[in-house]
Amino acid sequence: MTTVLPSPRAIPPTEQPARTPVRRWQHHAMRHLPTMLVGVLLLLTAAVRLINLTGAPQRIDDEGTYVAQAYALLHYGELSHYTYWYDHPPLGWLQIAGWFLLTGGPDAASTAVASGRGFMVIVAVITAALLWTLARRLGLSLAAAATAVAVFAMSPLAVELGRTVYLDNIATAWLLAALVLFCSPQQRLSAAFGGAACFGVAVLTKETMLLLLPAVLMLAWTRAARATRRYAAAVVVTVLGLMLTGYLLMAAVRSELIPGPGHVSLIDAVQFQLYGRDSGGSVFDTASLNRTTFERWWVLDPVLLTAALPAAAAALAVRRLQPIATGIVLLSVILVRDGYLPAPFVIAALPLVALLVAGVPDAALGWARENRTGRYPLRRIMLVGTLTAMTALGMSAGIVWTPVLRHLLTVDADAPLLRAQEWITTNVPTEDRLIVDDAIWVDLVAEGRDRRDVVWFYKLDTDAEVQGWSRRGWRDYDWVVSTPSMRAGTAPTGQLADAVAGSTPVAVFGAGDGRVELRRINPPGAASPALGAGTPTASAGELLADRLDNSAAPALTILRSGRADPRLLTTLGILTAREPVSLSDLPAMPGEDAAGMPRRQLHLATDGAEQGRITAFFQAQSGQYAPDVVEPVPGGLLVRFPAAAPTVTLPGADAAVEAGPSARLRVADLRRTGVPEVVEVLGVDGRPVGSLGTGGYATPAGYRSLPPGSYILATRPAADPASPSVARQVVQVLPDRSYTFALFIAADGTSVNAQFVPDDPPVAPRGFGQVRLVEGARDPGVVTLAVDDPGGPKAVLADGVSYGLVTGYAQVRAGERTLWLQSGDREWRLTTRVPSTTAVTLLLTDTPQGPVVHAIPDAPRSAPELGRSDRAEAA
Structure with a gap:
């Protein structure tokens, strides 16, 4: 029997639904979802x-x-x-x-x-x-x-x-x-x-x-x-x-x-x-x-x-x-x-x-x-x-x-450090040396500072190479920039700890643990100027404010409160002695009020010829009194002094001191400038007192008497009374005391090193005199000075001293004495007389034939009075 399979019927294809725009978008979105999500x-x-x-x-x-x-x-x-x-x-x-x-x-x-x-x-x-x-x-x-x-x-x-x-x-x-x-x-x-x-x-x-x-x-x-x-x-x-x-x-x-x-x-x-x-x-x-x-x-x-x-x-x-x-x-x-x-x-x-x-x-x-x-x-x-x-x-x-x-x-948590960095750029000279947080190291070096002058604080105690850059250790630096990182990393002892301890806050930015401090390392023996009510700066400020007619009340308030920089007070006092001054403001520098530092900027209302004279006056100042900014601003002139070490101080006012007998003052100019100058003496409020001639290089001027008290000493060329006076020092003279105001060329070869030294040694035993050395000779370099002593070996008066040093007094047997001066392998034999009743300054000076010693008596019992007429005589 044969079986005949029926013919297979064709199965119509399943009809796919057409994609609508919405479905296409959904399919596209799902396919690209991971990429979009991660993006x-x-x-x-x-x-x-x-x-x-x-x-x-x-x-x-x-x-x-x-x-x-x-x-x-x-x-x-x-x-x-x-x-x-x-x-x-x-x-x-x-x-x-x-x-x-x-x-x-x-x-x-x-x-x-x-x-x-x-x-x-x-x-x-x-x-x-x-x-x-x-x-x-x-x-x-x-x-x-x-x-x-x-x-x-x-x-x-x-x-x-x-x-x-x-x-x-x-x-x-x-x-x-x-x-x-x-x-x-x-x-x-x-x-x-x-x-x-x-x-x-x-x-x-x-x-x-x-x-x-x-x-x-x-x-x-x-x-x-x-x-x-x-x-x-x-x-x-x-x-x-x-x-x-x-x-x-x-x-x-x-x-x-x-x-x-x-x-x-x-x-x-x-x-x-x-x-x-x-x-x-x-x-x-x-x-x-x-x-x-x-x-x-x-x-x-x-x-x-x-x-x-x-x-x-x-x-x-x-x-x-x-x-x-x-x-x-x-x-x-x-x-x-x-x-x-x-x-x-x-x-x-x-x-x-x-x-x-x-x-x-x-x-x-x-x-x-x-x-x-x-x-x-x-x-x-x-x-x-x-x-x-x-x-x-x-x-x-x-x-x-x-x-x-x-x-x-x-929150701008970095603002204190950024403002401190800007403050350094504005106020700290590029040649100054700083100990810093590494967070600002690159920025400061990129400004053009030498990398050896901007030292990461951590290396100060740990890097032998860095220690080799500073022979005196932390004392060779000028500033410490204290940050939270530095404070957290400062060991209890060491170079960094000593530098922080030996410094004074000049500007502070921020508060609390996040603050940044600009600290100035104090020179040996320096002390911060006393500020506030009842201090010398307040006394000087009050006296000066009384003389500044037509000045802004807020600026005078700052003067009287003792919050003005001593350099500002000193130069402003000299300026008021020369012409009327109108003070507009004493604007604060960023961070300095928080650090308790004095105001070091002044805004003067000036214009025309007056502004030119005042500009020339401030530009003539040198050394510690030299401003770093003198520039015209809307409404007048802005003057700003550098954020320097606190070496400029004002002596305090003492009524008992001012009531005593007259003091005596003389000038020894050892600069060999060849330009005769006079030393102007002014009260701290700018009141003219008189002037002294400086004498010659090897012949200090004689003593002049003046009432005890506080004074500003300034110099100007003798031949030009209209030239700007240059501030040198603020001093206090005590009753019935004698002083020498010595002027030397500073180590930089241009500015002046002024020293104010007393001339009253203690009484020497019978047969002995009091002798000191003023080293005014630059040519020999470092010298050693000894004097023969009939009763024993040579007495060394100065060992390894250089130009610009004034020694203390030493007791030497009275009479004709031989001095032995040695510099390297060179030696000079000099003679002088040591009196038994009067102290003597041995003034060492240069001559074409070599160094010479001049014996100059100190502390006379009387001296002509210093007065305003001396200005004309000195000129």
Whole structure:
């Protein structure tokens, strides 16, 4: 029987519904959703860090150090701006230097650190992109990956530390790159090679990445293909070993691997990093430094820190998250040990914690969806519990993060340091030497200051090369810029501690712990001028204010309150003796009122010829009385004195002193200028008292008597009474005392060194006289002066003294004496007579035949009175 199959019927094709524009848009959006989502998250990461980038946090010392080391690579061809001592591998600041090459260097931003922070923003965006990729390769859903990146982008702890120029930020990006490559879906050996190379770069950027080596090796092993796992492990170990060995070879080539005399060594640096640092104590000890560091992290983000350990513990149960959780556990163990805990230690953990915070709930929800054969209540509990924990965590983050982020995005915490930096540029001469926070080192050096004159405070006690730049140690510096970083890093003893103790605040910016102080190092024996009511400056200011008719009341109030700079009072007093003066204002300089410093600016209402004369007067001032700014401004003339050491003081007014017998004063001009001058004597209020002739180079003028009190001494050419008078000194003469006002050429060869010395030695025993030396001879150089003594060996009057020195009195037997003057291998024998009743000044002067000694009697019993008529006589 034959069976005939029926003919197959043609099945009509299934009609595909036509795609509408809405469906096409939905399909396109779903296909590109990951790209759009990650793009939004990367923009968010960048925006949160860019807004107020230079305002918060305040620049710190570590940032300046890494930027300065990158600057040194580009400008000096050196690994560091000071002796490189292997504190960190140099690859980190090599990358910062590369950023500078791409962007135009530190000058491309408002400050050098600001330029470095721009690089940190780029690094943060790259880190966020790598975090997204790692999350996806670990199997996290789109929502979980987005959550991880969002947590990293918005965590205040990640934002503040991520803005800061830390090597840890750069190293963390390389760490994530290594993890991404180890999780490559293709599981090729080339990915293992790349991952090992990236982790090697991370370690050579910041050596603390080695703490995560077990977690990295664990991920590399578990993510490698079974067939090539051993080969992958061999590749990873070999590449890492070769890269780290390269660092050792660099030290060996530089002969700095093994400790030895006269050089730094890598082994010494490693020992210091591991064992030499002072322990910060336990984080469980409320008084420890490590607890302070942890509390700073906690203030920024308690939510993420609270979730870190629970998330890591839960992630240990999720196979694909176990290596990441292991890394967090390792870092937690290091955190709780007693040892040194740097502030950026937590940086490497932040993206990993964000990954776990998003990954653990994602794994729990995935288990609840997939395990449908299990018990329904368990799945429901898992689902509800996970959603509740996520909601609570999200709400807590929103509540806690909002005020902290508002602070980071709005507050200008760096304003004190920036204003201090501007103050230095305006007020500190480029030849002055500064001890600074490294945060401003590059900016000051880029202004044209010598790198040896801008010294990082840390090196003052630790770098032999830096110590060799300063023979007298901290006394060879002029300024200390005190910042929070410096105050935190100042040891109780040492050069830095002595410099701070031996300095006076001149300007203060900000308040509290964040303040920045500009401190002037006081010369030996210098004292800050007394300010305020009842002080000499107030007394002089009151007298001067009474003479300044038609002046602004606020300016006169400042004068009377004792808040005016003594240099300002002195020069203004001289000026009022020459012509009417109208004082408009004594404007404050930034930061100086907060430091309790006097006003050192004056605004005079002048115009026309009067302004020209007053300008010429201030421009003629020299030495400590020379202003650094004399310029026309709307309504008159602005004069500003430099922020100098407090060497100019005013003697106090004493009614008992002024009521005593007359004093005596003479002038000894030892400048060899060839131009006859007179010394004008004025009251501190500018009231003319008289003038004294200076005599010749080898012949001091005779004494003149004047009432005891306080006086301004100024000089002018004798032949031109209209020429500006130049302030030399403010002095106080006591009743029935004698004084010599000696004028020398200063060490710079142009300005004047004025010395006011008393001429009244104690009474000598019978048969002895009182002798002192005034060294007015420049040609011999350093000299030693001795006098023969019939009763014994030579008596040394001056040992190794130079031009410009006035010695104290010494007792010498009266009579004809032989003087022995020695300079190097040259020797002169001079004779003089030492009286037994009158003190004698031995005035040493130059002549074409060599040095000569003149015996000049001191302290006469009477002297002609100094009066106004002396001005005409002297001229």
